[in-house]
Amino acid sequence: MASLDSFKSRRELNVNGKSYVYYSLPVASENGLGDVSKLPVSLKVLLENLLRNEDGTTVKAEDIKAFAAWLNDKGSAQHEIAYRPARVLMQDFTGVPAVVDLAAMRDAAKNLGADAKAINPQVPVDLVIDHSVMVDNFGTPDAFEQNVAREYERNKERYEFLKWGQSAFENFRAVPPGTGICHQVNLEYLAKTVWTKDEDGATVAYPDTCVGTDSHTTMVNGLSVLGWGVGGIEAEAAMLGQPVSMLIPEVIGFKLTGKLSEGTTATDLVLTVVEMLRKKGVVGKFVEFFGPGLANLSLEDEATIANMAPEYGATCGFFPVDKETLTYLNTTGRGDAQVALVEEYAKAQGMWRTDEEPVFTDTIELDISTVRPSISGPKRPQDRIVLDDAADAFAVALDKEFNQLNEAHKRAKVEGEEYSIGHGDVVIAAITSCTNTSNPSVLIAAGLVARKAIERGIKVQPWVKTSLAPGSQVVTDYLIKAGLQKDLDALGFNLVGYGCTTCIGNSGPLPKKISDAINAENLVATSVLSGNRNFEGRVNPDVRANYLASPPLVVAYALAGSMNVDITKDPIGYDDENEPVYLKDVWPTSKEVADLVRTSVTSQMFDERYGDVFKGDAHWQAVQVSGGETYGWPESTYVANPPYFEGMTMTPEAPGDVVNARILGLFGDSITTDHISPAGNIKAASPAGRYLKEKDVPVVDFNSYGARRGNHEVMMRGTFANIRIKNQMVPGTEGGVTKHQPSGEQMDIYDAAMRYKEEKTPLVIFAGDLYGNGSSRDWAAKGTRLLGVRAVCASSFERIHRSNLIGMGIIPLQLPAGSGWSDLGMKGDEVVTIENVANIQPRQTLAVNIKFADGSEKTIQAMVRIDTENELEYFRNDGILHYVLRNLANG
Template sequence: MKCADLKDPFGSRQTINIDNKEVTFYSLKKLEEAGIANISKLPYSIRVLLEAVLRNVDGKVITEDDVKNLASWSPDGVLAVDIPFIPSRVIMQDFTGVPAVVDIAAIRSAMERLGGDPSAINPVIPADLVIDHSIQVDYYGTSYARNCNEKYEFHRNTERYELLHWAQNAFDNLKVVPPASGIIHQVNLEYLASVVHMKEKCGELVAYPDTLVGTDSHTTMINGLGVLGWGVGGIEAEAVMLGQPYYMPIPEVVGFKLTGELREGVSSTDLVLTVVQMLRKHGVVGKFVEFYGPGYKALELTERAVLANMAPEYGATMGFCPVDEVTLEYMTMTGRTAEQVDLVRNYCKKQGLFLENDAPEPEFTSTLELDISTVEPSLAGPKRPQDRIPIPEMSRAFHQTMKEVFAAKSGKIACETDADYGRWLSEGGYSVSEITHPHHTGITKIKCADDVVAVTHGSVVIASITSCTNTSSPALMIGAGLLAKKAVEKGLKVKPFVKTSLAPGSRVVTDYLEEAGLMPYLDALGFHLVGYGCLTCIGNSGPLREAVSNEIENKDLTVAAVLSGNRNFEGRINSQVKANYLASPMLVVAYALAGTVDIDLTKEPIACDPNGQPVYLKDIWPGKEELNECIRGAVTPEMFKAQYSNVYNGTELWRELDAPEGLLYDWDADSTYIQEPPFFKDFPLDVDGLADIKGAKALALLGDSITTDHISPAGSIPSSYPAGEYLIAKGVDEKNFNSYGSRRGNHEVMMRGTFGNVRLKNKLAGKEGSWTVYLPEDKEMPIYDAAMKYIDQKIPLVIVAGKEYGTGSSRDWAAKGTQLLGIKAVIAESFERIHRSNLVGMGVLPLQFKSGESAETLGLTGKETYDITGIEALKPFGELTVIAKSDDGGEKTFNVDVRLNSEIEIEYYMNGGILHKFLRDRVKGE
């Protein structure tokens, strides 16, 4: 947005003196004085959002009405309109960041071909990319594990990392945090986030809140610091980077009041698992959650960050924690300058964004309340974060899981009550106790070192201290270290079949664990450092020991993983581990010592010492005062300053990469990971006028709840599918296929993988998978092959679908692949919000059946020829006519709603997408 475009229709521009400097800000209180908003009653999250809209009013993209619409927020209901939000920055991780960098590099290449200045192509909104998703736990339990894992990481990802290394130097407004630095969200919390920016804009110093969108769902963690932000799709993030607003509905806000304090022996992980369960039950999908109350004020900042991190697990857009004195204390502890802390204090108080002790409670759409003192130690699982299990109930809960497993194997309905279980037993079922305990004669023994240990149902085969959720908290990490110390002093050992790992979210964690003298004890139990990254939490747990793996397969065992992560979905952690439990780092160590989840740690000994004496969890659990004293002595601001002073330099492996240099990326035609996408090749500077779609064929006729995983799978690449055949033709062995997710920088793989899910049900085809009928020849073939034949024949394509089209992850390739297959429009009963936006961002027209109508009610078979008329007069929320012509001469005419929601979306569609419009504007100097 250019300086000349900025308006101040509400007279909100004010100045304050900060650090002897005159600083401009956009006063929310001026809106209150004008009678437009009652700021003191608005939720703090809405206030921050309102400031961003107010500050960026230009009369075109953001209007006075946008400000008034948001300022009218009320607990009694919100206007059903979208508002444009321009965050102050964007944050990405490497899985989602690679395709974004590829796109912007391709725009530069196109800019040069068009005779423009490629150096002018840079992110408009500052962006940070943190590489944290690619390292895996291949090595563990040794002092050399981290070093080996990092070398293997670079071996696997050299091409991707060379691209990102080039981008680090080639682009303005893009900073890359190299591998082995930490997890994106913890680095953001400890270093990147400023809470309040003060920057020169249009010749003056301007102060404004730090806000962001990110390409990872747990971007929400930063709300613990009072920074408004959440995860979005890749195309949306790219659009924001290039200066386009993020359009969003005005959110409802659920207030979550916290009272009381955590009891001795209860952690912030236990608290968040309780909150997740409560909010899931309440229903907060698409809403903001905002924490408040005396219990909130008593929480440490890192405890708030734990609450904010798991917003995707409780279903909210984000969970906001307003700025207060605790925020300022954390900023000081993590090495932020005194000047920055003063800026945050002065600005937030002036704007009404600082949560004062005597501040009136905001109004909320609805509220919940939790007395924190009632929270009890818990885990969550075996496959959903909201399924909380108090520790005393753990054994019983696992038995229930086994009942369901056995019932499923026998084709019976899962047993829910003791009576059902008894009846199931009488019908030939096996007693869980007979199967899970070592006295059962059917158990095979595995020799590990000098011990004979049974691996059976419920055995913990993975115990991992991992993920940004918990590793950002010194209380949780030092707590795990103290528990390990006490366990070692008692002579306890981790069971040999347990794969242990320590994967902190930043290097500061190992600094303070070493300063506290706790690393040797974690090492003694096998929790050696395996690397700085997401690792086990995103499924990069690596293989199990061969003997353990074989036993699981041979006996079809239901074994367990216990991790301090935030997600435990089926198949996510490890393909051989069916039961996955989320827990605090302390409990991760405890269950590794116990070696099983089939135990009540409140009553049963966790293990016996070398003399046969029982040791209970209470015997090794660190006390609150002991923990606090250790934190005070071990965690210092100097640690944060030292680690982040050179964070962008990276390790020797990063610095030694043979990365290309220069303004333009040197595309390698032989690469199977990185290719220049075709979006901007043979690129016309002028766009044709809007035209009707004539003679289109349906590539797929789909049902309800088609997810982005159906449209663009992220997992394994079948060798018999077009993407696999492409890689084989390129000389790639099947064992080196990697995944669709890792190859998002190569459109040749990704377009072949579009609609490539092996479980896709296309009603045009006679079998499940990536199949369709090429209608001109009435021949069944892979969807990709049929799409290429249609493109050769210049026949446009449509998708016809049911309700909730595009649910699931906001995957950019679900829209990019759709466009590359020649699909011009998607006609569905309803769309998932982000995927609809992504389709628009790629120039694909989203159309919605009228209420009560569907392909089924209209009698559509998918074999018709479709004309979509009225596009020449396209308007936001308008209406078009579809004429479906059958081969027998019959016609069905019906109207559909246009799901373009604003004039700017009309422009995106006319240009063929957001990135296309951006390039044309830059070439033309607009």
Template sequence: MGSSSKYQTTLSVGDKNYRYYSINKAGSPESIERLPLTAKLLLENLLRHNEDIFVQQEDIDALVEWDNSAASATEIAFVPSRVILQDFTGVPAVVDLAAMRDAMNQLGGDPTKINPLKPVDLVIDHSIMVDEYGSEDAFRNNTAIEVKRNKERYQFLKWGQKAFNNFKVVPPGKGIVHQVNLEYLARVTFAEESENETLLFPDTLVGTDSHTTMINGLGVMGWGVGGIEAEAAMLGQPVTMLIPEVVAMELTGQLAPGVTATDMVLAVTQQLREFGVVGKFVEFIGDGIKHLSVADRATIANMSPEYGATCGLFPIDEQTITYLRLTGRSEEQIDYITVYSKAQNMWGADSLNSAQYHDKLKLDLGTIVPAIAGPKRPQDRIALSDAANSFKKWVSDQSELKIAPEDTSEGRYESEGGQGQEEITKSIKCEYNGQTFKLDDGAVVIAAITSCTNTSNPSVLVAAGLLAKNANKLGLNVHPWVKTSFAPGSQVVTEYLNKAELSEELNQLGFNLVGYGCTTCIGNSGPLPDPISQAINTGDLTVSSVLSGNRNFEGRIHPEVKTNYLASPPLVVAYALAGNMNIDLTKEPIGTSNEGKPVYLRDIWPSNEDIQAIVNDVVDKEMFTEKYGAIYDGGEIWNELEAVDSDIYDWPDSTYVKRPPFFEDMASTADDIKSIKDARCLLKLGDSVTTDHISPAGAIGLDTPAAKYLQDEHVKKTDFNSYGSRRGNHEVMMRGTFANVRLKNQLAPGTEGGWTRLQPDANEMTVFDAAEIYKSRQIPTVVIAGREYGTGSSRDWAAKGPLMLGIKAVIAQSYERIHRSNLIGMGILPLQFLSGQSAETFKLDGTEVFNIDAIQPNQKRVVVNVRRANQQPFSFDADIRIDTPNEFEYFKHGGILQFVIRKLL
């Protein structure tokens, strides 16, 4: 970037002068006032890089001439200020960088050129599992187990911290990545020193977790990308994107008493998902946002992936400054953030009064009621008053009632009259922890206060603590079948709950601290006690989890738990006390008091005044400065881990970290794009297949290809760990791709999980085994899918895994943004049925043979030629979902990483 740029100017803050790129110099006052905050931030980014080869004057003009009447066809380059990683997605990113150094070395280049050019922070937060719970020692023991399990991964990350510039690692047990980002890492405005001057520019980022958007609550633009895109950004490549459509959601009014920030975000998620904002940017405006703290805003911003938006952005205003001051940012930083934001016309909701949006919708916060969401999608909001009936209806709708087995000592089916109809309840006799009880359909077997979404918010955590306190006073207890856990996103949470004397109240109900990490929300819920697990399987019971997380997709929380509900932390405690989803918490007793009287939820629900008084009293700046002052100090266990000191990794024998094969036999120049000949369908899938269905996550089942590989490597079952923890080993990950226990492959009807039928002989086998046979026969494969293919977290293994299985193309009705991009980043061709068409249109059943010609630059459609046994061949057109010239370059090179290596050569 050249200092002579016509867009540069200066401003003074106190006695210091700063330079910055003024968006006001790019157009008339009227044109700048028309811009949404998103467009202003993207415009500044272009101005700051206007002398770089990837920025054209037409790009700047297109933003200044903001057209809100239609989707833009203009592609722009966006250069994030920094990159953030968590360890599940971060380890494979660092593995790829290490392998890229090997490739550079083998091709005669300088391996140290493979180095982050932007600040990169990796927070280890996804590996802790709830092995122990309900005891004072749970946190210490879970952390010790975590570090022992993940020793090889953590040693590798310590090597990376030494080997790479601009790369820092936050050790385990410090907090969840998004909350650490919000409370400590975020700059809001960068102040970059260079050549005796300081340049100010907006803090922007991409992250390898879709909930990176949580930082939008602080007025910082950032979103989740695949690990592949993040690696490219780390290596100086811009993120290419079409100028986005921007939707405004105007918030009015205030939340009613008893309504939490969680209830609010579930309402926002439902409304925006129904409206349709996939791939768009959402900005929150209106007088309502002035009443929302940054913690409340972050709760909404966090769930952008759940409502489908790329971002859920709030402006910087007085609430932002209050939060920055509370969390220990310096007064100098706060001063230049304030002055810079105002100079750029990016301060407060009022700066957006003249903004022109593609669409606008409203939500009156006063209309929101307490709610949960489930049983398997975050947008499926249910008013708390309807929750019990909704659960009963869902169970009823799933399948016809099975014929009841004869009553045995293990189980029985009870017929009970209720509400004018006969209800069937399955009960299984169970003994655990010295207690005998019956486990019923609807039993809440997991109740977890967890995740970044809600544990960033003191109001809902204090509410949970007060509800626990009120329950304890009345002598209520959590049922023995409920696995309770408390995993906040920040160490500060423990500090203020201790100060409020509420930690002990939660502990009394079994909500002891189990770790500072994602735990249950990412599927690290740990095993259920054996008697509970056996009862569930014996009776084929439909049991539930209730968690304060952001994701509840099928098979994600625990493989034995069929229904999963998102709820506020106080409602998590309430459901642990109730013990069953069939109980209507708004009308029926939640338990019985010491005096034998029924206790209702309303009897123990704390008032807003009590909650706020405690929050005001216990949350202070010193807690943040103390905890974050030691954020990189990993403690004795972490510090004792040895790490190799070398530029090139030596790849020791490990089942956690292995050199990936992506760059084997790589030439210094790209080959021509090849056609796909005589391909077979590996999977035929329906709508809403998520990256949780595709990418390996959660526990490694004993009878799976991944388990067989680990056993062949002499790994004991107790040391399998999770798929997420083994993302640095492609051998495990490719075996777990498409192996989710809830995946339904229409090629293998009647099955759930990673099953398919090998064509043409139709033998049923695992997806991995079939893929290996196809590869041995040199037969490429494709995936056929329905709508919203790849919805969910930004998981690079949802693209890497299919590549390693030999999949060359996906043909779907529509894609989620991140996954489509990741497929291209790994050299897989994303094709889309034309509007109104689908696999059913052409009666595709997965037994066909497919041929697809090699594509060319700027080509928008391709012909898919199809052959069926004993039938006439036919063909259909499909849209090529390679949306930008940059994406085509990545695809041509076989992937984005190959493109970067060849460019650096």
């Protein structure tokens, strides 16, 4: 449907003889909108979206005018808008449950007497299967083939289901396993920077935008594609035609000057940016990069910075279109016509990067030349450590984080080996994840470190599990062309798969003798990975300290074998003559790296790898498809019909008060979505493990929580089951345990929740700051809802999880300063009542009454973090999926 176009902005753009329709921002400015030329480019993208989609209902002229008002107050008076992204990106961990929900919605539509095919994506959806491969095999030439074969054995039921979805739904494509990480496939192939579609006999051109079911969807902002992560339930609503409800955000300008100094990498730069922006506080805000320093960064460097927006807390980290954008589009085979369109469109819309500084809410500045080699850890991406201080920082962490300083020199003998291991020894060294594997400079640098190490006669320490999991097949091509893959192979960094692997928790088991030694002496073993997430309990259940580092530093730490080694001063190994070898002896120069990148990365590689990308290998082609417009739901421990729509009626009931609720958990600060709904290992003794054993699934085939997100029975039992989560109702414990009240009996959180359900007792959660930070994990909200939780009371919320809670009909309540649960002296045996729920309005305060065990009471005023009218509609419908389903079923 064409826009109402109140500002008469519809125009034609001719590019090399082809005509496109577009909605011109300069013309709209002349026709009553006012001068918006100094808006940040990221907001110009949002403004164009509203101009093009003005319908008088979800988008009105006053919403468009709000962007001109934004310039006057720089975002302090925020305005709600309805934003429609061009497309949706999914990975399989979140994609499978999203397709499960769509299949369940089709069943529910039939039950309501509506057309099942009304449940169908309205915008293009691409699902990239990249989160399922595990590092079971490593350090051998056939590790890749073995891991792929095991992946298909484990995930046969999931892949059959996804193939059904590909045939049942329109506008839905699945990129087969073994292609690459969704963000790199997006960057290298799917994204266009300027999107087009045929409408009413014309070709409409507009900015490429997307939302994705992975928080690191932001990586594509490096290619000037506005995109960010949303929960799976939000993504489903977007693909079903619902706008994304949001406030016009504040935009923080990040000025970059200077150039990286010799010996530093894009990873060092991004870890510095993460630290600075976390300190600044940018949650819920856009960050846009500008300044002369951009001229000294490659697009892959910019994508590295954009990727880690979730780690610095921003909605996105945006880079405007410039010459480097065009070069990258050319190199990756987008075609001359597309590149010409991007240049002409960006210049016509004022979206081309110039020296003129936009108006920002606030700015921050970094001279890139001051960046120093760094790592981050041991638990959070924002905790940057200058490399010179890394060994000392681990000693501090051993004391402060792990309470092991008195036993710092403790060693454990490894059975059958001549060596022992101790605190701080690196047992996993993984070149993994999307942050760095989009960037040839750091991967070439890793290969050169390997080559120089071999030339100096040093090897990886025998207790280190090494792996290389590139973001795309193109990486393998240029490493082979550069002659560096054989060097990485020689150190044990053989290809293990194309996928997230270690960063998502698919590191696979450590060799048994290493695992046994760690657990026998309760060692604080470490991992070093080139990823973006290092939350506790995420990487591997045997590894307690995790450090993010550049790929060449991953290789260096594998050689040194320990975080106790100061690799800036101490030897990282000894050659055959027992002479010390230092990091400076194996570290490549910037010129060496640049020369190899220039000669090794070619556009032909992209053309060949993406020429038939949806075909897949022989494994994928052999996957069978069955089912029609609705799914048959065969017996499966991977895919099951969820209970969200049971008993649903066309008219929603008003949400009831939360009366005499019990507390399921008291949590501290920085509880991540990985704490709430882990992605990795399923413990045999956990509720989920017991369920799978009851279903005759052997422990060796448990797979991971992430792979089983299509089965609500597993995921309910996995909610709050992270092995490192600390429920302060049960001090001194780790893992998903709580106390049932009023009995005081200690038990698994799932078991307590089911007992409360039998007793018809509602539940609430209390937590500290940044509740739900980390991945855009919808199961962290779905599982919470299925356990019976009605409200989450926290000091602050991370953006995506707050939205997901609303999407599942849970009230997010922000506690006032000084009224956190610890300030109030709560122990978890209190009774909580929240009234007037049916009449709540966005961001109002609501009375939370807390009755203590001694009979005393306190009432606090908490802010309802339902921020917009759209979110309120979702909540009143008992969730976003119910809201969408009712609208579609009503025709």
